[in-house]
Amino acid sequence: MIKTLFQKISAGALTMLVPGLVWAQDKAKWNLQEPHTSVAREMYDLHTIVLIICLIIFVGVFGAMFYSVIYHRKSVGHKAAHFHENTTVEILWTVIPFFILVGMAWPATKSVLAMRDASSPEMTIKITGYQWKWGYEYLKGEGDLSGVADGVQIFSVLATPHDQIYGNAPKGEHYLLEVDNPLVVPVGKKVRLLITAGDVLHAWYVPAFGVKQDAVPGFIRDTWFKVDTPGTYRGQCAELCGKEHGFMPIVVEAMSVKDFADWAAKHKTAAAPAAGTATVAAAGGGDGKGTYEKVCSVCHGTGVVGAPKFGDKTAWAPRMATGADALHNSALKGKNAMPPKGGMTTLPDGDVVAAVDYMMKAAR
Numbered sequence: 001m002i003k004t005l006f007q008k009i010s011a012g013a014l015t016m017l018v019p020g021l022v023w024a025q026d027k028a029k030w031n032l033q034e035p036h037t038s039v040a041r042e043m044y045d046l047h048t049i050v051l052i053i054c055l056i057i058f059v060g061v062f063g064a065m066f067y068s069v070i071y072h073r074k075s076v077g078h079k080a081a082h083f084h085e086n087t088t089v090e091i092l093w094t095v096i097p098f099f100i101l102v103g104m105a106w107p108a109t110k111s112v113l114a115m116r117d118a119s120s121p122e123m124t125i126k127i128t129g130y131q132w133k134w135g136y137e138y139l140k141g142e143g144d145l146s147g148v149a150d151g152v153q154i155f156s157v158l159a160t161p162h163d164q165i166y167g168n169a170p171k172g173e174h175y176l177l178e179v180d181n182p183l184v185v186p187v188g189k190k191v192r193l194l195i196t197a198g199d200v201l202h203a204w205y206v207p208a209f210g211v212k213q214d215a216v217p218g219f220i221r222d223t224w225f226k227v228d229t230p231g232t233y234r235g236q237c238a239e240l241c242g243k244e245h246g247f248m249p250i251v252v253e254a255m256s257v258k259d260f261a262d263w264a265a266k267h268k269t270a271a272a273p274a275a276g277t278a279t280v281a282a283a284g285g286g287d288g289k290g291t292y293e294k295v296c297s298v299c300h301g302t303g304v305v306g307a308p309k310f311g312d313k314t315a316w317a318p319r320m321a322t323g324a325d326a327l328h329n330s331a332l333k334g335k336n337a338m339p340p341k342g343g344m345t346t347l348p349d350g351d352v353v354a355a356v357d358y359m360m361k362a363a364r
Contacts, residue, residue: 038114042111043111125139211224288357292310292355
């Protein structure tokens with residue numbers, strides 16, 4: 001009877017589980033995101049296998065327990081048996097879990113080793129986490145990617161409009177998961193990531209790639225991925241890096257090698273004139289409000305250490321006393337914790353100056 005009961009319970013549970021897993025694969029909110037790299041697929045499959053093993057153990061243990069409680073209770077006249085050790089049972093409940101654990105550890109170990117094997121990459125990208133944005137620097141390409149994007153630098157900042165964040169407009173489809181400059185990579189190529197941080201702990205996390213790596217100031221950690229199909233993949237900083245932690249998304253655009261080469265060529269061309277610009281542009285020559293909302297508000301909108309908060313007259317007073325030219329130069333060339341142009345090296349000087357003037361006006 002016990003065997004028959006176990007068979008019925010197990011069959012019923014698996015009947016409910018399998019369609020559920022298929023449905024959940026399309027509904028990432030109930031399961032892991034659909035994998036798009038070999039490592040992510042291994043993680044997904046391992047997660048599913050372990051889930052099924054846990055379910056079978058759950059059904060077996062609780063099935064036996066409830067069967068005993070229902071059919072061996074005192075109220076139906078059942079008398080408890082008196083017994084002590086049983087060597088056979090003790091061996092079984094030691095050996096069976098051992099083999100279950102070994103069976104799970106073997107594929108898990110293979111997956112962990114694959115995750116850490118960042119050797120022989122076809123492209124290397126350095127990622128630096130800041131409060132609250134990501135800096136991407138393309139260091140070196142190999143083979144048909146040699147020199148294609150070497151030297152390209154971009155900064156990726158949240159692009160969700162402030163009106164949506166503060167509830168003054170309907171939230172968009174990718175609310176808090178959209179950026180101005182995504183990380184762009186070619187499909188079918190092994191990309192090695194060198195990850196660090198410029199201030200506090202961050203973590204670069206893209207679930208569809210099976211990649212989650214801490215960004216630690218003063219240390220460089222590495223990981224890798226190879227995207228299977230073109231598309232847009234989203235993630236977030238997975239380390240509590242400050243009160244604006246939720247405003248630090250990650251977006252990766254995967255495209256063909258040809259399209260990637262075209263993208264890299266455009267960014268190299270755009271960066272060339274900016275690199276040779278050393279003079280301060282005339283005040284009012286750019287989009288002050290737009291530049292502030294897009295770039296400067298990341299720090300000045302919250303008042304992080306070293307960045308006076310927008311509209312805070314007390315914090316801005318000593319800085320404004322040095323004069324507008326000094327503030328313009330500090331914003332353009334960088335000072336203390338602030339990188340040149342707030343880290344946006346391709347930003348026109350006129351926009352930087354206009355953004356400074358916009359913040360100074362708000363602090364008067």
